[in-house]
Amino acid sequence: MQLTSVLVPILAALGPVNAAPAEEVNEELQQIPPPALLQLHQLPNMQGATFTGVGIPGECNILPRNIFDFGSAEAAPGFVCTIYTNPGCTGSTLTVGAQQGALFRLVTPTWRSWRCVCRS
Numbered sequence: 001m002q003l004t005s006v007l008v009p010i011l012a013a014l015g016p017v018n019a020a021p022a023e024e025v026n027e028e029l030q031q032i033p034p035p036a037l038l039q040l041h042q043l044p045n046m047q048g049a050t051f052t053g054v055g056i057p058g059e060c061n062i063l064p065r066n067i068f069d070f071g072s073a074e075a076a077p078g079f080v081c082t083i084y085t086n087p088g089c090t091g092s093t094l095t096v097g098a099q100q101g102a103l104f105r106l107v108t109p110t111w112r113s114w115r116c117v118c119r120s
Contacts, residue, residue, distance in 0.1 A: 037116035038081045038096075042071025053081070053114055060089035060115045068110045081116040089113045 038053030051070070055061045057079065075081040075097025085091035092109060097119065 035076065037076045037079050038083075038114055039074045039076075040067065040070035040072075040083075041074070043067060044069050053116070055116070058115065058117055060113055062087055062113050063111055068112070070111070075116060078119050079116045080119050081114060083111050084113045084115075085109050085111060087112045089115045 034054050034056050036052045036054050037057065038051075040051040040053070043049045043051060046066075051064075051067045053061060053063075073081070073083060073094070073096045080095060080097040082089070083094045083096070085093075091112070094111075097116075
């Protein structure tokens with residue numbers, strides 16, 4: 001019996017075994033939810049409610065239609081979040097997480113979108 005006739009079936013059988021763990025790792029990575037980056041507190045007409053902004057750092061996120069104002073905002077540790085008055089992360093801004101943990105606001109514009117980035 002030749003050595004190649006024995007090795008070829010063994011190597012062919014081992015090939016798919018080594019591929020399975022990589023596929024499982026990719027599936028596990030796809031199932032990891034994005035982190036909670038932003039919290040908006042004291043929502044009007046929703047006593048005691050808090051909005052938790054979940055997203056991918058650096059991406060612009062639209063606020064739900066019923067979340068347009070808040071009393072205070074807080075960025076997740078290690079992040080700086082900017083809240084915008086227009087969709088698409090444009091317009092006037094409010095930034096939280098740069099120097100302070102939570103921000104309490106007195107002015108009440110209508111907020112439409114937000115983006116968080118890692119603090120450098």
